Amino acid sequence: MRNSNSKSKFDFSGLTSFETSVLKVVWKIPKGKVTTYGQVAKKIGNPKSARAVGNALNKNPFAPEIPCHRVIKGNGEVGGFASGSKRKIMLLKKEGIIIIEGKVKDFGNKQY
DNA sequence: CTATTGACGACAT
DNA sequence: CATGTCGCCAATA
Numbered sequence: 001m002r003n004s005n006s007k008s009k010f011d012f013s014g015l016t017s018f019e020t021s022v023l024k025v026v027w028k029i030p031k032g033k034v035t036t037y038g039q040v041a042k043k044i045g046n047p048k049s050a051r052a053v054g055n056a057l058n059k060n061p062f063a064p065e066i067p068c069h070r071v072i073k074g075n076g077e078v079g080g081f082a083s084g085s086k087r088k089i090m091l092l093k094k095e096g097i098i099i100i101e102g103k104v105k106d107f108g109n110k111q112y
Numbered sequence: 113c114t115a116t117t118g119a120c121g122a123c124a125t
Numbered sequence: 126c127a128t129g130t131c132g133c134c135a136a137t138a
Contacts, residue, residue: 016135046133050134072119081119088119
């Protein structure tokens with residue numbers, strides 16, 4: 001398509017089905033909440049694909065628009081980020097998430 | 113098709 | 126609680 005009357009918020013042209021699924025799930029994460037790579041993986045139908053999920057977000061085709069910074073590791077650590085984990089922590093703190101020593105405070109209570 | 117890499121997870125020690 | 130090892134999946138060379 002590529003015309004102006006696109007219905008989707010983003011143009012997933014050129015991306016794989018897996019990447020599109022990941023981006024859609026991440027997009028649903030509300031502000032002030034977080035989720036894990038494993039949870040996203042499970043949501044798209046492959047509980048074991050946590051790594052692949054991270055890889056998909058690493059490409060990050062819609063960098064600041066997709067709340068990819070709300071996706072963290074399953075053990076409560078912030079995990080990685082394309083622009084640096086420091087940046088990720090800063091963004092999370094801005095949304096009300098408290099980070100201590102690289103880990104989310106009240107992690108279990110902030111999971112979506 | 114095979115090998116390597118990577119924003120991970122679970123388990124053993 | 127910290128570190129090490131194995132496993133799993135998808136993209137890329």
